[in-house]
Amino acid sequence: MKWKLWSVVLGMLVLLVGAGGAFGVTRSLKGAPQQSVVIGSPGWVWHSDYDVAKSLGEQAHSAQVILIGTVKSLGGIVNTARDPANPSLPHLDIFGVGQLYQIEVDEYLKGSGPTSIDILQVENYLNLARKSQESRANPGRKGPGPDSMVLQPGVRYLFFLQKRENRSHYSQAMEPYRYALVGTRAKPEGAFKASSKALPERDAAELLNELRGLLER
Secondary structure (H helix, E strand, O other): OOOOOOOOOOOOOEEEEEEOOEEEEEOOOOOOEEEEEEOOOOOOOOEEEEEEEOOHHHHHHHHOOOEEEEEEEEEEEOOOOOOEEEEEEEEEEEEEEEEEEEEEEEEEOOOOOOOEEEEEEEEEEEEOOOHHHHHOOOOOOOOOOEEEOOOOOEEEEEEEEEOOOOOOOEOOOOOEEEEEOOOOEEEEOOOOOOOOHOOOOEEEEHHHHHHHHHOOO
């Protein structure tokens, strides 16, 4: 069960849909409920489907790594859109706004790793078609899209993550892939606002106790 990254990578299918340049990125998971989000710079729209967890058990199963950590700072911006013919190169017409966040790890509940990690969250896509070479190199504002749920510095989160061997950063597992731990409450959040409503807000201690029980089985 994996989050539908909008990066154009091997194994994903990128389709040009209809007039006006609408891209759809799809990697389906049999039996998983899906939600959709539309995002992009004006006049250029990307549509993404992503798998949504129906329970805490599904969240735990989908994640390679589960941890509790605090957002310390924003890192750099990574272009996540890749050339379909050569994924080692950036896409010529799309800039995928991948925001890196530095996380100070308090505790690993599943898996292990360093005391500080970077999480990459894709937050927008920019249209570089018909741009000059200079504009392609510096496409302007690379902020989050209107439906993105950014991570807040200083906030403590419970994260459900994936880690690729050839990447230094971590990425989302099944959506919603985190809970904001604020006071006694655990508020589900995804990369996008729609996915954040998939599961209810809960008592934080109750959620963590249930999660630890699931991981001990």
